[in-house]
Amino acid sequence: MLCERERFAGRELAEAMAQSGIDVRLGVRAEQGERSGAVVLLALSDGASIGAEELLVATGRRPRTHDLGLETVGLEHGGAIEVDETFRALGKGWLYAIGDVNGIAALTHMGKYQAHVASQASLGRPANTEPAR
Numbered sequence: 001m002l003c004e005r006e007r008f009a010g011r012e013l014a015e016a017m018a019q020s021g022i023d024v025r026l027g028v029r030a031e032q033g034e035r036s037g038a039v040v041l042l043a044l045s046d047g048a049s050i051g052a053e054e055l056l057v058a059t060g061r062r063p064r065t066h067d068l069g070l071e072t073v074g075l076e077h078g079g080a081i082e083v084d085e086t087f088r089a090l091g092k093g094w095l096y097a098i099g100d101v102n103g104i105a106a107l108t109h110m111g112k113y114q115a116h117v118a119s120q121a122s123l124g125r126p127a128n129t130e131p132a133r
Contacts, residue, residue, distance in 0.1 A: 006105060023050065061106035068101075079103070086121035087114050096122065 014024045029045035033055065040055045063080040070077040073092060080103025082090045087102060089095040096118040099111035120127035 023052070025050075061100055063101045063103045065101050086127060087118040088121070
């Protein structure tokens with residue numbers, strides 16, 4: 001579950017990279033890579049292969065909840081844990097889910113922000129729940 005700001009930033013970045021002559025490929029997997037002299041060769045899952053001087057691979061982030069035992073508390077494992085504005089798991093007022101596991105914004109600074117909001121909420125204190133900008 002990406003927030004709209006992440007989608008927007010991703011689209012803007014992909015467009016800027018493409019305008020700079022960078023070949024942006026989405027929805028394919030790197031199957032094999034090797035360096036041959038000054039060229040990096042990469043075979044892709046769609047059957048294409050590309051060669052370049054440099055290679056940037058961005059694999060994304062997914063909530064890693066499959067081995068947390070969530071089913072023991074009535075939650076589904078394997079996906080993002082749905083949360084409210086204070087990062088409490090929906091229907092579980094005692095469980096907070098911050099960082100990558102809630103699927104909101106898998107970025108370190110957002111995890112720190114979420115930890116602050118959740119810690120204040122757990123202490124019964126008001127917390128600024130406006131998204132960080």
